[in-house]
Structures are given as structure tokens and as C-alpha cells.
Amino acid sequence: MPGLVEDLAHWVGLTRDRIDRLALQPSLEQIGRVMRVGDGVATVSGLPETRLDELLLFAGGVQGLAVDLGEQAIGCVLLGDATRVAAGSIVRGTGEVARVPVGDALLGRTVDALGQPLDGGEAVAAATFAPVEQPAPAIVERDLVTRPLATGLLVVDAMIPLGRGQRELIIGDRATGKTAVAVDTMINQRHSDVICVYAAVGQKASAVAEVIASVRQYGAPERCLFVVGEADAPPGLQWLTPYSACSMAEHFVAAGRDVLLVIDDLTKHAAAYRQISLLLRRPPGREAYPGDIFYIHSRLLERAAKLAPERGSGSLTALPIAETQAGNISAYIPTNLISITDGQIYLDPRLFNEDQKPAIDVGKSVSRVGGKTQAPVLQALSESLRLEYAQFLELEVFTRFGTMVDERTRKVIEHGRRLRAVLRQPQFAPLSLGEEVALLLAVAEGAIDDLPLDRIDAFRSALAGWLTEHCPEALALTEHTPALDLALKARLIAALRALAGSVSG
Ligand SMILES: Nc1ncnc2c1ncn2[C@@H]1O[C@H](COP(=O)(O)OP(=O)(O)O)[C@@H](O)[C@H]1O
Numbered sequence: 108m109p110g111l112v113e114d115l116a117h118w119v120g121l122t123r124d125r126i127d128r129l130a131l132q133p134s135l136e137q138i139g140r141v142m143r144v145g146d147g148v149a150t151v152s153g154l155p156e157t158r159l160d161e162l163l164l165f166a167g168g169v170q171g172l173a174v175d176l177g178e179q180a181i182g183c184v185l186l187g188d189a190t191r192v193a194a195g196s197i198v199r200g201t202g203e204v205a206r207v208p209v210g211d212a213l214l215g216r217t218v219d220a221l222g223q224p225l226d227g228g229e230a231v232a233a234a235t236f237a238p239v240e241q242p243a244p245a246i247v248e249r250d251l252v253t254r255p256l257a258t259g260l261l262v263v264d265a266m267i268p269l270g271r272g273q274r275e276l277i278i279g280d281r282a283t284g285k286t287a288v289a290v291d292t293m294i295n296q297r298h299s300d301v302i303c304v305y306a307a308v309g310q311k312a313s314a315v316a317e318v319i320a321s322v323r324q325y326g327a328p329e330r331c332l333f334v335v336g337e338a339d340a341p342p343g344l345q346w347l348t349p350y351s352a353c354s355m356a357e358h359f360v361a362a363g364r365d366v367l368l369v370i371d372d373l374t375k376h377a378a379a380y381r382q383i384s385l386l387l388r389r390p391p392g393r394e395a396y397p398g399d400i401f402y403i404h405s406r407l408l409e410r411a412a413k414l415a416p417e418r419g420s421g422s423l424t425a426l427p428i429a430e431t432q433a434g435n436i437s438a439y440i441p442t443n444l445i446s447i448t449d450g451q452i453y454l455d456p457r458l459f460n461e462d463q464k465p466a467i468d469v470g471k472s473v474s475r476v477g478g479k480t481q482a483p484v485l486q487a488l489s490e491s492l493r494l495e496y497a498q499f500l501e502l503e504v505f506t507r508f509g510t511m512v513d514e515r516t517r518k519v520i521e522h523g524r525r526l527r528a529v530l531r532q533p534q535f536a537p538l539s540l541g542e543e544v545a546l547l548l549a550v551a552e553g554a555i556d557d558l559p560l561d562r563i564d565a566f567r568s569a570l571a572g573w574l575t576e577h578c579p580e581a582l583a584l585t586e587h588t589p590a591l592d593l594a595l596k597a598r599l600i601a602a603l604r605a606l607a608g609s610v611s612g
């Protein structure tokens with residue numbers, strides 16, 4: 108049996124010396140064998156006591172998770188390189204579920220779903236480990252969502268406001284700016300104390316590198332963590348990524364922190380899970396997804412919560428992303444996700460092509476929780492905005508047919524166009540609350556109604572500098588400011604009119 112002893116030595120990581128010594132004291136161990144292996148899954152026999160989601164150790168050091176328990180064999184997803192696992196080789200049960208390192212040591216790092224570094228740095232020196240699957244907080248442990256999560260995107264903060272502890276789906280076709288919305292939200296947290304966790308599932312390595320680079324450049328990377336299961340990672344690792352990221356995030360939440368979790372994206376996650384399930388020969392259901400596809404997403408997103416004061420008042424805000432085909436939001440995975448979350452931000456390729464970026468279709472987007480959390484100064488200005496904007500869009504379509512319009516209608520349309528231009532925003536330039544209030548006030552008071560449309564961008568980029576000089580109190584507004592006081596409002600309007608005058612020429 109020399110081969111067996113060598114094998115043992117390999118996966119236990121002991122030297123032959125110690126094995127010889129240990130052999131003197133007999134011990135009982137359950138050992139199974141790999142029956143079939145390939146494409147990131149393996150079937151194992153001879154481990155009858157394995158429990159669901161138990162971590163298994165394969166010869167060669169590869170780890171796997173038992174996801175399918177049968178009488179004769181167990182189906183297992185591999186969390187490492189499948190080519191290192193051979194049919195007939197030994198498998199050992201651990202009696203443990205998969206755990207990941209958690210804690211401050213992770214901040215600023217890029218890791219995979221098992222907490223192994225992907226940034227070329229040293230192993231994460233964490234003192235604590237947490238299971239990747241954890242039950243969601245119970246009802247009594249939860250509190251109402253009361254504080255806003257500022258995205259720095261005017262269109263979102265004004266019309267689809269998010270709250271800390273909310274779950275908001277970002278949905279749209281490919282290349283409509285979904286990732287960009289999430290990244291800008293992460294970047295905007297440089298002015299808050301929110302910790303950001305970005306989970307990349309099935310994304311191209313180049314796209315992930317771009318996200319990390321932008322957050323490093325514009326955001327607060329020391330408060331960010333990237334958990335990556337890229338497109339060429341084993342499907343098991345991709346599938347595990349959002350759960351691991353969520354456990355890492357929950358550690359901070361338990362310590363009373365506010366955490367933002369971006370999952371980019373759950374469509375790819377569903378595809379990885381479908382692949383695993385089909386390879387394990389589970390019966391396929393609608394669109395060939397396994398029957399529990401709804402449950403795997405709801406049990407993940409239910410972990411987002413605002414915790415009650417007895418639990419430390421932390422919050423986990425989830426921004427899952429879903430990709431649609433040709434705008435079809437009634438496909439299986441999108442409808443599932445829409446029903447699980449507290450609203451959605453819908454990105455429209457038509458708006459994107461018209462250069463209205465962020466390409467958010469306000470009419471199809473909704474935030475079912477965040478409205479009550481909006482900063483009072485912003486709320487006062489955005490109350491009737493959705494309605495006003497919808498009416499303008501309708502009116503504009505109507506007048507496209509060359510209808511003669513009266514002076515009043517023409518004014519309404521010109522005003523609406525100013526509003527639409529103000530909602531346009533470049534990437535990596537999130538606005539502060541003061542700037543958002545100023546922009547909405549400028550629209551509401553008609554301060555930019557006479558400004559040519561192509562000067563609005565100049566108006567927006569000059570705004571922060573201008574206010575610093577002419578109305579610095581406006582930039583000091585916070586989510587706690589009860590209302591804009593009249594004197595400040597008058598000063599701000601005067602400053603905005605002056606700025607409009609100075610950029611118009
Ligand atoms: N607000 C914006 N202004 C300008 N360009 C943008 C904006 N949002 C996104 N883009 C660009 O659009 C492209 C697609 O965005 P991305 O977020 O990767 O789309 P998705 O995640 O939906 O596939 C990227 O090249 C990005 O730089």
C-alpha cells in the first residue's frame with residue numbers, strides 16, 4: 108500500500124515521518140472514492156455520513172462541497188482545479204461546512220470565494236472564520252430602514268432613493284451601464300462610513316480589473332473588498348462567490364457597521380448553478396434551471412437587512428445586478444429577482460444610445476423602501492418630480508409628430524428638457540447632497556430655463572467650485588438637515604442664477 112500512504116501524506120500535508128509515527132495509534136476515518144469527475148463536479152462513493160453542504164477534501168488538495176446526497180453516491184462541486192482530481196482517488200469528509208476568513212484584514216483586498224488572495228498579496232491574516240451559508244436575520248432582529256444610502260447619482264437619489272438595509276435590483280441589457288451605477292455608488296461612499304463589498308460572478312477578468320482600478324482611483328479602497336469568481340473560475344467557486352461575500356459583509360454588519368454588497372451579476376450566478384445541476388444530473392425545470400433556483404437567490408438576498416438596536420443597528424444593503432436579453436424583464440430569472448427585491452433600477456439601451464446616461468428608465472424603476480429615508484432637503488424638491496418628468500416625456504412624444512404647440516406647452520417642454528439634461532451624469536463623478544439639492548433647485552426655480560441645453564454639462568461641472576465660493580453653506584447640507592431655510596434658499600437661488608449667467612456665454 109505505498110501509494111495510499113503517499114496519497115495520505117499529500118492531502119493531510121504531513122511528512123512521511125509523522126505518518127509512520129501516527130500509524131502506531133489506530134484511528135477511525137471515513138474515506139470515499141471519486142467515481143466520476145469533470146467540468147467542475149465530482150461524484151463520490153463511500154461517504155455515507157456526509158451532510159449537505161459539507162466540505163470534502165480531495166487528494167491533491169482540492170476542496171469540494173457536497174450538494175447532492177444520494178443513497179449510492181454524493182454529488183459534489185469542486186472549489187478548485189478539477190484536473191488535479193482523478194477518478195478512483197481518495198476523498199475525506201471534514202464534518203464541517205465551508206468557511207471563509209472574515210474581519211478587517213480583508214479590507215482593501217481582492218480574494219476568491221474561499222478567501223484566497225487574488226491580488227498577488229499575502230494570505231489574509233484573519234483570526235475569525237465564518238460559514239459561507241448563514242441564516243437570514245429573523246423578523247424580531249430587524250428594524251425599519253430609516254437612513255438613506257446616497258448613490259451620488261441625481262436620478263437615483265431624487266427619484267428612486269435607496270435606504271440602508273434595502274435590496275434593489277439593477278437590471279438591463281448588456282452594456283447599458285449596470286456595473287457603472289453600482290461602481291459609482293461604491294465610489295460615492297468615500298464621503299460616508301459605508302463599507303463596500305463587490306462580488307463579481309462570471310465576469311470577464313478585464314471587466315473586474317477595470318472596476319477595481321476605478322474604485323482604487325476615485326473611491327475609498329481601504330473600505331472596499333472585492334470577492335471575485337471570474338468567468339474562467341470553476342463553476343463551484345462562481346456559485347459560492349456571493350454567499351462568501353455576504354458572510355464577509357455580515358461580519359461588519361454584526362459589528363454595527365453599514366455595508367453595501369454589490370453582486371455582479373446574478374444571471375451569471377444562475378447560469379453557473381444551472382451548469383452544476385445539469386452535470387449532477389438533477390432534473391431540469393423551466394429554461395433548464397433546477398427547481399430550487401428561486402430559493403438559492405432568495406436565501407441569499409434575505410440576508411440583507413437593517414438590524415434592530417439590540418443587534419447593533421448595522422445594515423446590509425444589497426445591490427444585485429441582473430442582465431436581460433433584449434429588454435425582456437419577464438424572463439425567468441429577472442422576474443424571480445424582481446419579486447425578491449424591494450425594487451429595481453431599470454437601464455434602457457435606447458436611452459443609452461441617445462446618450463442619456465445613466466440610462467435609467469424612471470418609469471420602469473421603483474424603490475419600495477427608500478422613499479421614506481430620503482434626506483428632507485432632497486425630498487422637498489423631488490416630491491412631484493417623477494410625475495412632472497413622466498408628463499414631460501409624454502408631451503414630448505406627442506409634439507414629435509409636428510403638432511403645433513402653444514407657448515405654455517413649449518415652456519413645459521423646454522423646462523422638461525433642462526430637467527432631463529440635469530439628470531445626465533458622467534461616470535466617476537458622484538454628486539454631494541448639496542450639489543444635488545442645488546441642481547434640483549436650479550431646475551425648480553427655472554434658473555437654467557434660458558441656458559442652452561449644451562451648456563448644462565458646463566453648469567454641472569462648474570457647480571461645486573462656484574458654490575464653494577458663493578454659497579458654501581449649501582455644500583454643508585446633510586441628510587439630517589431638516590429643511591432648507593428661507594435665507595439660504597434665496598442665497599442659493601441667487602448663486603445659481605449667477606452661475607447660469609456666467610456659463611451661458
Ligand atoms: N454615466 C455614464 N457616462 C458615460 N459612459 C458610461 C456611463 N455609464 C456607463 N458608461 C459606459 O458604458 C459602457 C457599459 O457600461 P457597463 O457598466 O460596463 O455596462 P453593463 O454592466 O450593463 O454591461 C462602459 O464602457 C461604461 O464606461
Ligand SMILES: [Mg+2]
Pocket residue numbers: 285286287371
Ligand atoms: Mg457589467
